[in-house]
Amino acid sequence: MDTAYAAHPRGPRVPVWLSAPFSGRTWREFLYLFLSLPMSVLMFVYAITVISLGAGLLVTFLGIPVLAGGLAGSRALGGLERARARALLGLDVADPEPARASKPGLMGWVGAVLKSGVSWRHLVYSVLHMPWAVFSFVFSVTFWSVGWALLAYPLWRWTFLAYLDQPGIQMWGDGRGNGIYLDTPADIGFTSGLGLLLVLAGPWVIHGLTQVDRVMVHGLLGPSSLATRVSQLESDRGVVVDTAAADLRRIERDLHDGAQARLAALAMDLGLAKEKLAEDPEAAARMVDEAHGEVKIALQELRDLARGIHPAILTDRGLGPALSALSARCTVPVTVTVDLDHRPAAAIEGIAYFTASELLQNVSRHARATSATLDVWRTADRLMVLVADNGGGGAHTGSGTGLAGLAERLDAVDGLLIVDSPVGGPTSITAELPWRG
Structure with a gap:
């Protein structure tokens, strides 16, 4: 072996629980929680001001456009929150649909904003996120700073002797100079060990806190499931x-x-x-x-x-005979197994047939195989079509390939194409279709 290209042996990997306090993800999540307080204060004050001002002016004509403008501002602040979550939490939430006015002009835009559920969800986020941001900020900053402070206690204990004229952290005192201090080697070791435990647990605590933020950002600031x-x-x-x-x-x-x-x-x-x-x-x-x-x-x-x-045999006799006739025209010997109690919907049956036809054509043209199998069965509410061969493999759904187009057609009916084709073979391609019997 040419040593110039030989892989260097890797040293022992640091366990995740030990490296987590120093990982970039932990510090990014901590920074997110730290910035949540000023952001939530800004959004909360803005939301309350908008609601109060808009509601107070509803007795006049100005209340409606003021409220609509406030909702638009909430959407803009929500965009900042999505960007912050994307940068610090790695949470990629798509922008919601813009408010679409049914008629041109200012009043059309005002009506679209007021009727948009997305706008109101952004306003609700501004109100609900405030108490959670205060709690997560206080808890994470306290937990994280106390952990690191206790861990480093042996390094800064001298400040008590130099500036407070006491041997260490005071656990109890009667006000007359009598008390219990963490000053013995055992006390110092225990304090530092407790700090180590808090530091090691800190990344998981911080990650758990940010999970709530992820749910709120995704649920309130992203597009609705219906719109998606x-x-x-x-x-x-x-x-x-x-x-x-x-x-x-x-x-x-x-x-x-x-x-x-x-x-x-x-x-x-x-x-x-x-x-x-x-x-x-x-x-x-x-x-x-x-x-x-x-x-x-x-x-x-x-x-x-x-x-x-649409082959007549498929209409008259179903998938089993149709696929048997189809496999007989393949240049590679194909073993067909169809296990269906009854027939699915005609449209799904046709898609399954033509999917199998295209996969068998690929076997004939590209696989360089000597044998293949075609299995069709039902599992729960899905129709499964599996084509496997012992050819050279290397099939993929990359752009421009026939399998890419087939995957798009299956996706159009809530189907799925799964390709397992390592270089050298064998190849196994599974198509999942909704049953819709």
Whole structure:
């Protein structure tokens, strides 16, 4: 082995519980809790001022736009909180949907802000976060500073002798110079050991406190679950529309380049045969015989095209026979196992069929395999399709690959594509679909 490229042996790793007090994550989370107090005070004062001013002016026309402007300001402060959580907690919360006015102008914007649940959730965060921020600030700063102070007690105990004329920390005193002090070696060791325990426990305490902040930021300052679902459905709808358009273009191309072109040539041949029928019957008969063969080829192309749209065997007999017929056309021997008590919804059944078809085509074209298996079963409310082969592996869902498009189509119906294909093989690709029977 070339020693220039040999890996250097690693030394013993420091346990997590021992390195946590010095980790960047711990200090970032502590800084977040430390900054939460001034931020929460600012947001709380702003929220109370906005509510009071807006409510007080509601008897006039000014109250409504003032309240709307205050809510908009709360949304801006919420953006700062999301940025702070992103930078210090690593919490990436998407920005909520902006307030969309149903009509142009100032009053349209005011109405949109007042009707937006996101705006009111930001205002609620400004009010609710204040008491929690005060508690987490006091608790974390006290716990963290006391721990480090006790741990370093042997280093700063001399200040008691130099400035307070006492041997150490006083645990009890009667006011007349009598008391109990932490001044013996055992007391000093116990104090420092207690500080060590607090320092070691500090990262987990701080992390636990920030978990509450994570929940509040995610739940009150992020997009609502309904808005997220609507956005996802809009994206899925776009994928479905694009897929349908691509399928239509494929069908049009196959008809134009295949059966349509063949039928056009057939019509020309039959026209020539008709012209030759009187003067050269034998040549006309040969041309009709050739046209007959062309008709058979055109019919087969149309059957293949129809099978690509939706095979009749799938409609009539279900996934089991349809997948068996499909695997028979694969260039690699395929073992098919279908374990279904009854048929799923027709749309899901069709997606499962074409998913298996595309995966088996990949096996034929790219896998360099000698055998493959196709298993279909139901688990809970999911339809599972597993295609495995003993080929060279290396399949992935990277951008531009056929598997990437297949994953997008499955995602459009709340499905999932899981690829396990290490270089060298074997490959196992699982498609999960909702049952919807």
